[in-house]
Amino acid sequence: MGFYDLSVMAASGDEISMKDYEGKVVLIVNTATGCGFTPHYKDIEEMYEKFHDKGFEVIDVPCNQFAGQTPGTDDEIHEFCTLKYHTQFPQMKKADVNGEGAIPLFKFLKQEKGFEGFGKGPKALAMGAMLSKIDKDYKNNPEIKWNFTKFVVDRSGNVVARFEPTEKMDKIAEFVEGLL
Numbered sequence: 001m002g003f004y005d006l007s008v009m010a011a012s013g014d015e016i017s018m019k020d021y022e023g024k025v026v027l028i029v030n031t032a033t034g035c036g037f038t039p040h041y042k043d044i045e046e047m048y049e050k051f052h053d054k055g056f057e058v059i060d061v062p063c064n065q066f067a068g069q070t071p072g073t074d075d076e077i078h079e080f081c082t083l084k085y086h087t088q089f090p091q092m093k094k095a096d097v098n099g100e101g102a103i104p105l106f107k108f109l110k111q112e113k114g115f116e117g118f119g120k121g122p123k124a125l126a127m128g129a130m131l132s133k134i135d136k137d138y139k140n141n142p143e144i145k146w147n148f149t150k151f152v153v154d155r156s157g158n159v160v161a162r163f164e165p166t167e168k169m170d171k172i173a174e175f176v177e178g179l180l
Contacts, residue, residue: 043169058089112159114142
């Protein structure tokens with residue numbers, strides 16, 4: 001099974017096939033409306049506006065699995081994002097990205113690109129310290145560690161990168177631009 005064999009539910013309830021994204025560069029991200037990383041929405045929207053005409057798409061999957069930081073309904077989440085961050089990319093139905101209830105898209109992404117660390121810097125150290133209290137083995141499993149973990153799929157449907165929320169957004173934008 002590959003990326004184009006999967007689908008995800010849109011906030012509207014419609015099933016969206018990943019085949020619709022064939023030939024595009026896709027950023028898939030689990031998001032939250034009440035997280036310290038929520039301002040990433042601004043950078044993701046800027047990337048979307050800058051690169052969309054070149055074949056770039058965003059799949060935004062709100063998730064409430066991390067400290068309950070996405071408590072709203074799909075409509076409330078959409079309203080928050082469009083009013084505060086002027087997002088234009090589509091949002092999917094709120095879903096789980098870890099555990100038995102994880103949607104197939106995220107099961108596939110984690111299988112393709114496991115956790116490789118948070119990098120360096122104060123945010124990376126803080127994430128590592130926090131997660132070691134939650135899951136002592138967090139470094140050795142592919143699970144999503146927190147909100148705003150990003151995966152990049154190339155034009156051929158290959159999962160080519162995983163970026164943890166601690167990664168600088170300009171590095172992600174540069175990586176995406178290199179694929180376009």
